Each structure stands twice: as C-alpha cells, then as structure tokens.
Amino acid sequence: MERPYFPMFIDLTDKKILVAGGGTIALRRIRTLLKFRADIRVIAPELCEELAQLEEGGKIAAERREYCTPDIDGVQIVLAATDDHEVNRRIWEECRAAGVTVNVADDRSLCDFYFPSIVMTEDTVIGINCGGEDHAKVKETRIKIEEMFGE
Numbered sequence: 001m002e003r004p005y006f007p008m009f010i011d012l013t014d015k016k017i018l019v020a021g022g023g024t025i026a027l028r029r030i031r032t033l034l035k036f037r038a039d040i041r042v043i044a045p046e047l048c049e050e051l052a053q054l055e056e057g058g059k060i061a062a063e064r065r066e067y068c069t070p071d072i073d074g075v076q077i078v079l080a081a082t083d084d085h086e087v088n089r090r091i092w093e094e095c096r097a098a099g100v101t102v103n104v105a106d107d108r109s110l111c112d113f114y115f116p117s118i119v120m121t122e123d124t125v126i127g128i129n130c131g132g133e134d135h136a137k138v139k140e141t142r143i144k145i146e147e148m149f150g151e
C-alpha cells in the first residue's frame, strides 16, 4: 500500500452528515451509517426507492433538489456521491475551504477519509480498507471475515 489511511473509530451520534446524491452508492453508505446512529440529511433531485422509504420511516431527512453551497453549513461530514463528477469536485472544494471532512465517491484523490467496508458483530466492529487501491479486494476480505464469524 502506497499511502495507508489510519482507521479511526469515531462517535457518529453527535455528528451531522450530509449526503449529496440519492442513488445506489448513497444508499449503500447510508445503510452502513445508520448502524452507527448517524444524523443523515440527503440532498438529491431524485431519491431511489429505498432511500424514499428510509425518509418516510423517519430514519433520514431528505430534500429533492440539487446540492447548493449552504448545504454544508453546520455539517461535520460530507459524502459527495452524485453521478456528476463536476458537482462532486465542487463539493470537495467547498468542504476543503470550509474545513469540513469530505469523501468523494468517484475520486479517491479527493477523500479526507475512505468509506470502509464493515463487519459488525454484537461486540466487535471491523473496518476494512486497501488504501484506496483495490475495491474488489476490500469486498473479498469482508466476505472472508464474515465467513470467519459465521455471518
């Protein structure tokens, strides 16, 4: 690994998280974040069906419109997960300028942190990452660990 990132286990219960984008990747990541009782707001012109259900169930807040700059005010963590590279890059620039921690799903070079793959048991949380270099290996490793725990 050329540039390993430090795995830091943080309390999400007091953090506001903004997710720009409401598609497949946003959904996968929000499902993970909800296990850690995060406070999540989604901004996207279109939300996939499952995210709409999470909104109806009161699990997340959502607004159906394009991302705009004031959305990052008062937020601690931002996930840029739209399908528009320019928008994701603009979000990164604005978060950088405002000192907000940001992850950009379509560009590993613009990630303050990588989104981990997670195996969670009753008393253990295992985060997996390959330094941004091998998404497939992260997934394989997650499956191996799940098998180890009999999940």
Ligand SMILES: C[C@@]1(CC(=O)O)c2cc3[nH]c(cc4nc(cc5[nH]c(cc(n2)[C@H]1CCC(=O)O)[C@@](C)(CC(=O)O)[C@@H]5CCC(=O)O)C(CC(=O)O)=C4CCC(=O)O)c(CCC(=O)O)c3CC(=O)O
Pocket: 028, 029, 103, 104, 105, 106, 107, 108, 109, 111, 113, 114, 115, 116, 117, 118, 129, 130, 131, 132, 133, 134, 135, 136, 138, 139, 142
């Ligand atoms: C660097 C990182 C930054 C970050 O986003 O945080 C990143 C970046 C990128 N991923 C891309 C593609 C894919 N990623 C996956 C899967 C996962 N990717 C995840 C994490 C990360 N992905 C971060 C660290 C990873 C590491 O350490 O290597 C996981 C663990 C977590 C999660 O996403 O929930 C999850 C596995 C979860 C599990 O199964 O357990 C699949 C497969 C699939 O979707 O099934 C594909 C499609 C196939 C392929 O390309 O391999 C692209 C190109 C996008 C494009 O083409 O536009 C980029 C952009 C780039 O590399 O610059």
Ligand SMILES: NC(=O)C1=CN([C@@H]2O[C@H](COP(=O)(O)OP(=O)(O)OC[C@H]3O[C@@H](n4cnc5c(N)ncnc54)[C@H](O)[C@@H]3O)[C@@H](O)[C@H]2O)C=CC1
Pocket: 020, 021, 022, 023, 024, 025, 026, 043, 044, 045, 046, 047, 048, 065, 066, 067, 081, 082, 083, 084, 085, 087, 105, 106, 135
């Ligand atoms: N890091 C990872 O693991 C992976 C990342 N990707 C990347 O993630 C990104 C998202 O992919 P998917 O979720 O599959 O796309 P998708 O097409 O399912 O969803 C895109 C979402 O972005 C929203 N969107 C578009 N313009 C927007 C704007 N201006 N403001 C707010 N929201 C906006 C759309 O309304 C939609 O909800 C892509 O850039 C893709 O390349 C894809 C696969 C894996």
